[in-house]
Amino acid sequence: xxxxxxxxxxxxxxxxxxxxxxxxxxxxxxxxxxxxxxxxxxxxxxxxxxxxxxxxxxxxxxxxxxxxxxxxxxxxxxxxxxxxxxxxxxxxxxxxxxxxxxxxxxxxxxxxxxxxxxxxxxxxxxxxxxxxxxxxxxxxxxxxxxxxxxxxxxxxxxxxxxxxxxxxxxxxxxxxxxxxxxxxxxxxxxxxxxxxxxxxxxxxxxxxxxxxxxxxxxxxxxxxxxxxxxxxxxxxxxxxxxxxxxxxxxxxxxxxxxxxxxxxxxxxxxxxxxxxxxxxxxxxxxxxxxxxxxxxxxxxxxxxxxxxxxxxxxxxxxxxxxxxxxxxxxxxxxxxxxxxxxxxxxxxxxxxxxxxxxxxxxxxxxxxxxxxxxxxxxxxxxxxxxxxxxxxxxxxxxxxxxxxxxxxxxxxxxxxxxxxxxxxxxxxxxxxxxxxxxxxxxxxxxxxxxxxxxxxxxxxxx
Amino acid sequence: xxxxxxxxxxxxxxxxxxxxxxxxxxxxxxxxxxxxxxxxxxxxxxxxxxxxxxxxxxxxxxxxxxxxxxxxxxxxxxxxxxxxxxxxxxxxxxxxxxxxxxxxxxxxxxxxxxxxxxxxxxxxxxxxxxxxxxxxxxxxxxxxxxxxxxxxxxxxxxxxxxxxxxxxxxxxxxxx
Numbered sequence: 001x002x003x004x005x006x007x008x009x010x011x012x013x014x015x016x017x018x019x020x021x022x023x024x025x026x027x028x029x030x031x032x033x034x035x036x037x038x039x040x041x042x043x044x045x046x047x048x049x050x051x052x053x054x055x056x057x058x059x060x061x062x063x064x065x066x067x068x069x070x071x072x073x074x075x076x077x078x079x080x081x082x083x084x085x086x087x088x089x090x091x092x093x094x095x096x097x098x099x100x101x102x103x104x105x106x107x108x109x110x111x112x113x114x115x116x117x118x119x120x121x122x123x124x125x126x127x128x129x130x131x132x133x134x135x136x137x138x139x140x141x142x143x144x145x146x147x148x149x150x151x152x153x154x155x156x157x158x159x160x161x162x163x164x165x166x167x168x169x170x171x172x173x174x175x176x177x178x179x180x181x182x183x184x185x186x187x188x189x190x191x192x193x194x195x196x197x198x199x200x201x202x203x204x205x206x207x208x209x210x211x212x213x214x215x216x217x218x219x220x221x222x223x224x225x226x227x228x229x230x231x232x233x234x235x236x237x238x239x240x241x242x243x244x245x246x247x248x249x250x251x252x253x254x255x256x257x258x259x260x261x262x263x264x265x266x267x268x269x270x271x272x273x274x275x276x277x278x279x280x281x282x283x284x285x286x287x288x289x290x291x292x293x294x295x296x297x298x299x300x301x302x303x304x305x306x307x308x309x310x311x312x313x314x315x316x317x318x319x320x321x322x323x324x325x326x327x328x329x330x331x332x333x334x335x336x337x338x339x340x341x342x343x344x345x346x347x348x349x350x351x352x353x354x355x356x357x358x359x360x361x362x363x364x365x366x367x368x369x370x371x372x373x374x375x376x377x378x379x380x381x382x383x384x385x386x387x388x389x390x391x392x393x394x395x396x397x398x399x400x401x402x403x404x405x406x407x408x409x410x411x412x413x414x415x416x417x418x419x420x421x422x423x424x425x426x427x428x429x430x431x432x433x434x435x436x437x438x439x440x441x442x443x444x445x446x447x448x449x450x451x452x453x454x455x456x457x458x459x460x461x462x
Numbered sequence: 463x464x465x466x467x468x469x470x471x472x473x474x475x476x477x478x479x480x481x482x483x484x485x486x487x488x489x490x491x492x493x494x495x496x497x498x499x500x501x502x503x504x505x506x507x508x509x510x511x512x513x514x515x516x517x518x519x520x521x522x523x524x525x526x527x528x529x530x531x532x533x534x535x536x537x538x539x540x541x542x543x544x545x546x547x548x549x550x551x552x553x554x555x556x557x558x559x560x561x562x563x564x565x566x567x568x569x570x571x572x573x574x575x576x577x578x579x580x581x582x583x584x585x586x587x588x589x590x591x592x593x594x595x596x597x598x599x600x601x602x603x604x605x606x607x608x609x610x611x612x613x614x615x616x617x618x619x620x621x622x623x624x625x626x627x628x629x630x631x632x633x634x635x636x637x638x
Contacts (some may be wrong), residue, residue: 017603029602143537152537152541154544156551158548164568165567172576176574183499183601203594206587209585209593212510214587215497216513217515224516225578228570229574237561256615390631439625442498442603446476
């Protein structure tokens with residue numbers, strides 16, 4: 001058992017026993033869902049179905065229903081794609097990178113953060129699929145032998161790299177998440193009384209045993225998967241940024257993009273984790289496991305990544321002038337003072353100014369303030385993508401073709417719809433899956449629980 | 463000779479570990495333990511070797527890298543070399559920078575999935591398998607030690623005598 005310095009705040013509040021942890025996590029799954037769950041689920045479902053309706057209309061009619069024009073051929077759709085992929089970055093960062101750094105506070109949040117990641121990447125994946133127009137031939141992005149004369153996909157294209165990056169990221173995240181879930185499903189299986197739920201959870205638990213050898217393998221597999229997933233976290237958003245950075249559009253063609261996108265992704269991902277967890281811990285009575293200290297740690301990550309993003313914005317501005325390329329310089333002057341100045345201002349305020357408030361201990365430990373900032377950050381990060389994409393395109397080299405982008409109702413409907421679908425998935429997860437990594441939480445109880453912190457000899461006689 | 467399995471249950475991981483140490487030092491062979499979370503340090507006590515899944519992951523990764531290299535060389539260089547944006551496609555080496563991202567992604571994909579599948583197969587844990595733990599409480603807060611009479615030279619009475627001092631809470635015997 002690894003012991004922790006007593007002056008560090010306990011990670012598990014209250015004098016919990018192993019059984020209490022099982023009870024606290026399993027009760028919300030076994031009890032009837034509260035009325036609030038049904039209300040939220042209903043709203044999310046309606047919004048999600050509206051989004052699906054918009055997608056179907058879009059597929060039936062064609063991409064013409066988007067607010068695109070000759071100058072702006074890539075706008076709303078790719079913005080949402082990058083936004084969702086960005087949000088999908090926190091989960092694997094928490095469970096993989098923080099595992100390698102042996103950060104125990106990750107254990108309370110990794111399960112739900114990873115679920116969020118997976119659902120966010122689902123939503124992200126929808127956009128390029130829709131963009132293809134013919135959803136049913138989406139598998140053509142894979143290098144599959146075909147009869148069109150050896151017509152292969154282009155391995156020189158960052159768009160294809162993206163296909164591989166996103167699908168690897170999604171599938172590896174699902175595997176990582178599920179391998180951690182198996183022992184916890186076994187816990188629910190062994191407690192279940194009703195035959196249907198018993199059957200369901202036994203299928204999900206794969207017959208997990210809890211043998212010493214299996215745990216030995218489990219720990220190694222988690223560690224190696226974390227090691228594999230860590231470079232993935234950084235590569236995925238780097239490759240997303242290549243979609244822009246390898247083009248020759250002023251404002252996109254910069255080498256700073258990969259690190260800047262990765263920092264932005266982690267920044268927005270953590271903000272989304274905060275938004276969801278602050279509600280979930282309250283709704284599911286998990287305040288003892290996800291408390292102020294966890295929120296504070298996450299706020300520090302938000303502050304650091306927010307500062308990296310802020311530095312990147314300013315570097316970009318400086319370099320556009322310093323490069324001496326007038327197109328590049330104009331792209332940035334136009335960004336800040338052109339017709340989209342309001343989006344630029346929103347991005348600067350939300351992403352550069354707001355995380356700096358986290359320097360104040362009082363603010364970063366305030367749950368209400370954190371909730372507010374987490375939403376502000378996500379709005380800001382959406383505007384970041386909108387600004388990068390829109391301002392670089394809408395005034396191209398030929399002033400006669402300068403134009404503006406106005407989203408169509410279908411554009412907006414699809415976007416809002418994905419938010420609805422995301423919450424449908426997340427609410428189902430919270431209802432039927434163990435939202436905390438039970439087995440991991442139990443393993444830190446003796447080293448980081450309140451009982452140990454108050455009297456280090458507490459577990460000596462047990 | 464029929465084999466008798468003794469399941470000794472504890473309510474704490476530390477007590478089980480101390481008990482296991484004591485039993486092993488008096489010559490008892492413990493075949494397995496069942497616990498709701500990994501008991502760190504139990505493996506060397508009861509003589510469980512470290513898993514070699516890490517080596518497997520490395521091999522799967524190598525396979526992935528090889529497949530990606532062969533595939534991309536065939537698609538882009540051999541079968542249908544195209545001039546895309548003036549990027550050279552005459553030899554694999556000249557074009558290798560374009561192939562780095564996918565080589566990496568495919569390596570990771572094969573390593574992760576290969577290892578995960580091997581892990582599930584080695585554990586014999588697959589969808590719908592029956593639960594393998596002797597008592598449902600071992601996934602909650604109880605810890606069980608498994609001792610087989612066939613693996614021990616001493617008889618059952620002697621074993622019982624030794625187990626008695628380890629602070630267990632329940633004992634269960636099964637003939638298989």
